[in-house]
Every structure is written in structure tokens, then in C-alpha cells.
Amino acid sequence: MIEFKLPVLGADMDEGKLLEWKIRPGDEVERGQVVAVVDTAKAAIDVECWQAGTVYRLLVQPEETVPVGTTIALLLAPGETVPTEVATTPAPPAPATKRRPPEEKPATAKVPATVHAAARARISPAARKRAKELEVDLDRITSGSGPDGSVVIADVERRAGKKPPAAAGQESRGQQMRQTIAAAMSRSKREIPHYYLAETIPLRKAAEWLQAKNAERPMEKRVLMAVLLIKAVGIALQRFREFNGFYRDGAFRPGEGVHVGIAIFLRDGGLVAPAIHDVPEKTLDELMSSLSELIQRARAGSLRSSELSDPTITVTSLGDTGAELVHGVIYPPQVAIVGFGRVEQRALVDEEGGVIASPAVTATLSADHRVSDGHRGALFLAALREVLQQPEQLA
Amino acid sequence: MNLTYREALRQGLHEALAKDPDVFLMGEDVGRYGGSYAVSKGMLEEFGPERVRDTPLSELGFVGAGIGAALGGMKPLVEIMTVNFSLLALDQIVISAALLRYMSGGQFSVPLVIRMGTGAGRQLAAQHSHSLEGWYAHIPGIKIVTPATIADARWMLKAAIADPDPVLLFEHAQLYNMEGELGGNIEVDMHSARVMRPGKDVSLITYGGSLWKTLEAAGTLAADGIDAEVLDLRVLRPLDTAAVLGSVRKTHRVVIIDEGWRSGGLSAEIMARIAEQTLYELDAPPARVCSEEVPMPYAKHLEDAALPQHDKIVSAARGVLGP
Numbered sequence: 001m002i003e004f005k006l007p008v009l010g011a012d013m014d015e016g017k018l019l020e021w022k023i024r025p026g027d028e029v030e031r032g033q034v035v036a037v038v039d040t041a042k043a044a045i046d047v048e049c050w051q052a053g054t055v056y057r058l059l060v061q062p063e064e065t066v067p068v069g070t071t072i073a074l075l076l077a078p079g080e081t082v083p084t085e086v087a088t089t090p091a092p093p094a095p096a097t098k099r100r101p102p103e104e105k106p107a108t109a110k111v112p113a114t115v116h117a118a119a120r121a122r123i124s125p126a127a128r129k130r131a132k133e134l135e136v137d138l139d140r141i142t143s144g145s146g147p148d149g150s151v152v153i154a155d156v157e158r159r160a161g162k163k164p165p166a167a168a169g170q171e172s173r174g175q176q177m178r179q180t181i182a183a184a185m186s187r188s189k190r191e192i193p194h195y196y197l198a199e200t201i202p203l204r205k206a207a208e209w210l211q212a213k214n215a216e217r218p219m220e221k222r223v224l225m226a227v228l229l230i231k232a233v234g235i236a237l238q239r240f241r242e243f244n245g246f247y248r249d250g251a252f253r254p255g256e257g258v259h260v261g262i263a264i265f266l267r268d269g270g271l272v273a274p275a276i277h278d279v280p281e282k283t284l285d286e287l288m289s290s291l292s293e294l295i296q297r298a299r300a301g302s303l304r305s306s307e308l309s310d311p312t313i314t315v316t317s318l319g320d321t322g323a324e325l326v327h328g329v330i331y332p333p334q335v336a337i338v339g340f341g342r343v344e345q346r347a348l349v350d351e352e353g354g355v356i357a358s359p360a361v362t363a364t365l366s367a368d369h370r371v372s373d374g375h376r377g378a379l380f381l382a383a384l385r386e387v388l389q390q391p392e393q394l395a
Numbered sequence: 396m397n398l399t400y401r402e403a404l405r406q407g408l409h410e411a412l413a414k415d416p417d418v419f420l421m422g423e424d425v426g427r428y429g430g431s432y433a434v435s436k437g438m439l440e441e442f443g444p445e446r447v448r449d450t451p452l453s454e455l456g457f458v459g460a461g462i463g464a465a466l467g468g469m470k471p472l473v474e475i476m477t478v479n480f481s482l483l484a485l486d487q488i489v490i491s492a493a494l495l496r497y498m499s500g501g502q503f504s505v506p507l508v509i510r511m512g513t514g515a516g517r518q519l520a521a522q523h524s525h526s527l528e529g530w531y532a533h534i535p536g537i538k539i540v541t542p543a544t545i546a547d548a549r550w551m552l553k554a555a556i557a558d559p560d561p562v563l564l565f566e567h568a569q570l571y572n573m574e575g576e577l578g579g580n581i582e583v584d585m586h587s588a589r590v591m592r593p594g595k596d597v598s599l600i601t602y603g604g605s606l607w608k609t610l611e612a613a614g615t616l617a618a619d620g621i622d623a624e625v626l627d628l629r630v631l632r633p634l635d636t637a638a639v640l641g642s643v644r645k646t647h648r649v650v651i652i653d654e655g656w657r658s659g660g661l662s663a664e665i666m667a668r669i670a671e672q673t674l675y676e677l678d679a680p681p682a683r684v685c686s687e688e689v690p691m692p693y694a695k696h697l698e699d700a701a702l703p704q705h706d707k708i709v710s711a712a713r714g715v716l717g718p
Contacts (some may be wrong), residue, residue, distance in 0.1 A: 126647045126678040146717040152678045153647060 002053050002075040008068050009040050009308045016040050017065040027055045041176040047305040053077050122150035134160035177270035188332050193369040196327050199381040201388055204358040209391040223288045226317045231394045233338050234258045234279030236383040242372040243336035244312045252371045261311025264298045272298050273314045274307035325362040335368035401571040403548035404434045412442050419446040422474030431476045432571050458484035462492050465507040475511040478527045492561040493536030504559045514567040514604045521690035526654040528565045529661030532631040537561045539631040543606040545575035550583040567604030588638035594624035597712050598642040601652035602628035605703050609652050612708035640673045647678035648715040652703050657685040679715040684708050
């Protein structure tokens with residue numbers, strides 16, 4: 001039996017509300033299939049399952065909020081058969097299950113009954129409705145002031161009074177996201193000893209190459225400079241594994257593959273950094289379409305669980321309207337963030353010693369000093385610069 | 396201008412007889428005696444024995460005669476002394492009056508109004524004291540009205556006479572001597588409940604003789620800081636469900652006060668509709684104050700104990716509000 005657990009969909013996520021199941025008992029699930037939609041403080045996320053199997057039972061109902069790590073569904077592994085009704089672990093051979101020790105049966109039959117009776121709290125229907133409107137967790141109200149100690153509207157509102165009233169769903173979503181970002185960034189600055197490096201990278205060759213490439217293409221197929229920068233980071237990282245991965249429980253673990261989180265600002269406030277998977281292996285065209293699709297889905301609030309939990313590094317690219325350079329804050333448990341300022345014409349000194357005007361960008365690296373040192377960071381930025389001088393190799 | 400409930404009824408009756416020659420009054424002791432509750436006092440002298448008719452002691456007979464007159468185009472007002480005696484006429488009311496429009500394929504109307512006394516509280520013992528209007532509210536084809544205010548006593552008869560189908564009008568025996576002010580010529584309808592006292596904490600839903608006890612209880616609750624809304628149903632069939640639900644959706648708590656018995660009664664029907672249609676607005680289980688399920692006692696202290704009273708209503712309201 002495969003236990004499908006609610007995954008962590010971002011730093012500081014400790015629970016999630018199931019919004020929708022995309023599967024039903026009996027369905028065949030493929031590896032990577034989206035099986036559920038879960039609401040986190042940031043967005044409604046499409047959650048994927050990474051094990052193939054057949055859905056046996058759904059253990060959590062829509063609208064239920066459960067902690068991360070809770071088993072929310074049971075799947076039968078390929079070849080596995082349906083166990084007998086009471087067993088929740090793979091059943092021993094058939095004759096044995098039929099001849100259970102007699103004392104075991106009443107125990108298994110009784111336990112759920114008592115749990116059920118105790119679990120049904122006295123909460124008035126109107127209080128339940130109000131709690132939903134005010135997003136109050138009824139489990140946190142331990143005693144009610146209504147008849148027979150029931151939880152009534154007044155108890156819910158008293159509980160809700162501790163947080164600012166949510167006038168509209170949108171506003172509360174914005175506030176929640178702000179809180180989530182605050183928690184993650186505070187943790188980052190509290191725990192991660194950042195160091196910062198910057199490097200000006202000439203982009204004349206890259207810009208010319210890109211211009212020539214785009215000239216032959218219709219508008220919608222054109223590749224942005226940002227994509228070139230992302231690909232370059234991916235390529236450079238292959239030689240600098242200490243910037244690609246996670247720092248957990250006092251140790252660094254390099255990431256399997258280079259999955260670059262792209263910082264995307266959302267129009268109604270807030271920020272997400274979902275991953276483009278396996279960046280070095282993707283062509284520029286593939287990356288371009290991944291990027292546009294990712295931005296679109298991030299703003300529509302329909303990201304996938306793997307996109308949120310998988311990034312091994314983050315890239316923040318301010319674009320044409322941004323500032324000259326950005327010192328990023330590392331998103332834990334990652335260990336580095338690469339920043340790109342505005343791409344613009346700069347006065348640079350060329351190989352012959354003359355001053356020329358050339359497109360350029362200031363790349364920065366914020367990295368975790370527990371994992372790497374400035375020397376390696378500088379080498380990484382130099383490698384990034386070199387990669388960007390041979391744009392044709394990035395295609 | 397202050398007047399009694401009895402006088403208000405009398406004015407309504409007088410107006411009906413004076414204005415419409417098709418209207419006539421019929422019943423036990425309505426003429427020479429002036430009506431058991433003296434509502435028709437002086438009418439015989441004024442309108443004559445053709446239009447104010449004393450009948451033999453046969454509810455089955457004179458209700459049937461009323462139905463016949465109604466079919467023939469008259470607008471009879473039949474008085475039955477109390478609802479307890481109306482059971483003798485059940486066949487005429489339930490099987491004839493209520494069904495004739497349907498059975499005739501819409502060819503016949505029965506524009507009959509039956510007035511009757513109801514309720515306890517005057518030590519008239521079990522055979523004269525029951526509140527069976529909730530029973531009649533079970534029957535499709537008739538309308539049930541329960542005037543409890545001076546204005547309704549004065550004007551509801553007019554609305555009942557104007558209705559083309561049988562209307563049963565219940566006068567609570569304890570209200571006849573109640574005095575109150577009558578406003579100007581108010582048009583009263585026969586389909587809506589009325590908020591007698593707006594409030595936000597609990598809905599007290601009632602009608603008829605219990606209305607005034609309930610208003611008094613609401614006053615007591617107000618002194619405790621509990622803002623009770625009092626809804627006078629006025630019409631038991633068709634029930635103004637929208638008004639009931641509207642009040643409950645506002646206060647989220649409800650107590651129903653009904654002098655009828657609770658089992659299978661009107662209070663049960665109201666609770667059922669609340670549960671069916673607005674369960675998720677309830678912040679506490681609905682409660683009710685009804686008559687105890689015994690024959691209405693004769694002894695004063697036992698009769699008082701068997702009926703919905705101020706203290707019971709106050710305590711039920713506090714109950715739904717929690718400790």
C-alpha cells in the first residue's frame with residue numbers, strides 16, 4: 001500500500017486545505033499526475049503524485065485542513081490486491097486473515113466507534129458557517145458558550161477577533177501571502193549567513209545573437225534575454241554544485257538536477273518562485289515556453305506541488321524596468337539566489353582598451369556561507385559571464 | 396381610542412352585516428343571548444332574525460347549512476362556541492367545505508367564515524379548553540387565522556369574508572376583555588406574519604392568546620439585556636414561512652410558543668420548516684413552549700401549570716442563548 005502524504009509546498013507551510021480531488025477510488029494514477037488541488041497560504045496548488053498505482057481510498061475530504069505529512073490517500077502499488085476490509089496494512093496470506101485471534105476483532109471494531117463519538121463536537125450549524133466565512137479553525141476553539149457548552153457564532157467571532165477581519169477573500173489571500181513571505185524571509189535572514197558578490201556581464205554578443213535569432217521568428221516565438229540568463233545560470237551551476245541544493249538539519253545536500261526557481265511577482269501583491277525543471281537539459285525554446293506558461297499559471301494561482309517544492313536555486317531577474325542590481329534574499333532551504341538587474345547600455349572597456357557602449361547586466365550572487373565561500377562564488381559568477389559570451393552554445 | 400378585543404370583533408361583525416346584505420350570522424345563542432362571548436349583542440334587534448339566526452345544538456347541522464348557503468351565493472358567518480365543539484362538524488369542515496372547490500372541478504366556491512373561541516385559562520375544564528387550531532392548519536383547502544391584536548380583531552373578519560374559500564377564525568377566550576388602542580382604518584391581510592417587537596438575540600414565534608404572554612416575557616428578557624424579537628404569526632394556514640425564516644436568519648435562535656400540544660403540532664411544523672430551510676443559520680437547537688400533554692386541568696394552579704406562561708418562555712429563551 002502506498003501512503004500518499006500531503007507534501008510541503010513551500011518553506012513554512014505547516015498545513016494545507018484540500019480543495020478538490022482529481023482522482024477517485026479505482027482510478028489508475030501515473031507518476032507525476034496531478035491528483036489533488038490544495039490551498040496553501042499562497043495559492044491553490046495542483047498536487048502531483050510521484051508513485052504510480054491504483055487509488056484505494058481517499059482519507060481526507062475537500063474543505064478539510066490537515067498538517068503537512070498527513071496521509072491523505074492510499075494507493076495500491078502495481079500488482080497489489082485490495083486488502084480485506086479491516087486491514088490497513090498489506091494483508092498476510094488469505095487463510096491467516098480469516099482466522100484472526102479472537103481478541104483482536106473487538107479491538108479494531110471498537111476503536112473507530114469511540115473516536116467518532118468523541119470527535120463530534122457540539123458546534124452550531126450557524127457557527128460552522130461563520131467559521132468558514134471568517135476562516136476560523138474550529139478545532140482551536142476548545143469550549144463554547146452556547147447551550148450544553150456548544151460552540152456558537154459569538155465564540156467564532158471572538159476567536160476571529162484576534163486576527164484582522166477579512167473583508168474580501170482577495171484581501172485576505174494577499175495578507176496571508178505577505179505573512180508567508182515574511183516568515184520565510186525572516187527565517188532566511190535569521191538563519192542564513194548571506195554573503196554577496198556582483199559582476200558586470202557584457203551582453204553584446206548575447207544581444208546580437210538573440211536579435212538575429214528572433215528576427216526570423218514571429219512575435220510569439222521570440223526568446224527573451226531573461227531566458228538566456230536562466231539557461232546560463234543552469235549551465236554554470238553544473239560546475240558549482242555547492243550553490244544548487246538544500247541546507248537541512250545542519251548539512252548541505254546537493255540537488256538532483258538543476259531546477260531553477262523563477263521569482264514571479266503577482267499583480268495583487270506577493271511573490272512566488274516556482275521551478276523550471278532540468279534547466280540545463282532544456283532548449284531555449286522549451287525554456288521560453290516553460291517560462292511563459294509558468295508566469296501565466298502563477299498569476300492564475302494554479303501551480304503544481306513539484307514546482308513549488310523542487311527549486312534548487314532561485315533566479316530573480318528584474319527586467320527592463322528594474323533597478324541596476326539586486327541583492328537577493330535566499331529562499332530557505334535553498335543556499336543561493338542569483339540576481340539580474342536591468343539590461344542596459346553601459347560604457348565598457350573593450351579588449352583593445354577603448355571605451356565602447358555595450359548592453360550589459362549586473363549579476364549578483366547571494367549565497368549561504370555555511371555551504372560555500374566567496375572565492376567559489378566569484379568563480380561561479382566568472383563562469384556565468386563566460387557562458388554568456390558564447391550564446392550559440394546555449395541554444 | 397381604547398376598546399376591548401370583544402368590542403373590536405363586534406364592530407367588525409356589525410360592519411359586515413351593515414354593508415353586505417349577503418352576509419348573515421348563524422350559531423348557538425348568537426341572537427337572543429347575544430353570543431356566548433357577547434360579541435353579537437344587540438345584532439338581533441338591529442338586523443332581525445333573518446340575518447342573526449339562533450340554531451339548534453347541532454354543529455354538524457348548522458355548519459352544513461352554512462356550507463349550503465355559501466354554495467348558494469350567500470356569505471355566511473357561522474359561530475361555533477368553542478373549537479372543542481367544532482369536532483362535531485369535522486366532516487362538514489374537512490370533507491365538505493375544504494374539498495368542494497376541488498371536488499367540483501372549480502365550479503363551486505365555499506365563501507364561508509367560521510368563527511370560534513379557543514384556548515384555556517378560564518377554568519372551563521378539559522372539554523372546553525383545548526387549542527385545536529393547529530389541527531385545522533393541517534388541512535389544505537381552508538385558511539386559518541388567529542387575530543390576537545385589537546386591529547386584527549377589528550379588521551380580519553373583513554378579509555376573511557372577502558376570501559372566496561372557507562376561513563376559520565379563532566378568537567382566544569382570554570383575549571375578549573383585553574383593551575387596546577385601535578388605529579385608523581387599517582387594511583389587514585390574511586397571509587403575513589407581523590413582527591410585534593424587533594430584536595436581534597432570539598426569535599419568539601407565537602400567535603393568538605400566547606402573544607401577550609410572549610411580549611411580556613420579551614420585556615423581562617430586555618431587562619436582562621436580551622433583545623428578543625416577537626413574531627405574531629396571525630395566519631396559521633398558509634404559514635408565512637418567509638417571515639419565520641427571516642427572523643431566524645437574523646437572530647439565529649428560536650423559541651416557538653404554542654398553546655397547542657407539541658406532538659405533531661403547529662410548533663413541530665414550524666421547527667421542521669426552519670430545519671429544512673435554514674438549518675445553517677441556527678446557532679442553537681430550536682426550543683418550544685407548548686401546553687403540557689395532558690387534558691387541560693380544571694384546578695386553577697394546575698391549569699396555570701399546564702399552559703405556556705411568562706416564566707417558561709423566559710427560561711426557554713435563556714436556554715437557547717446558553718448559560
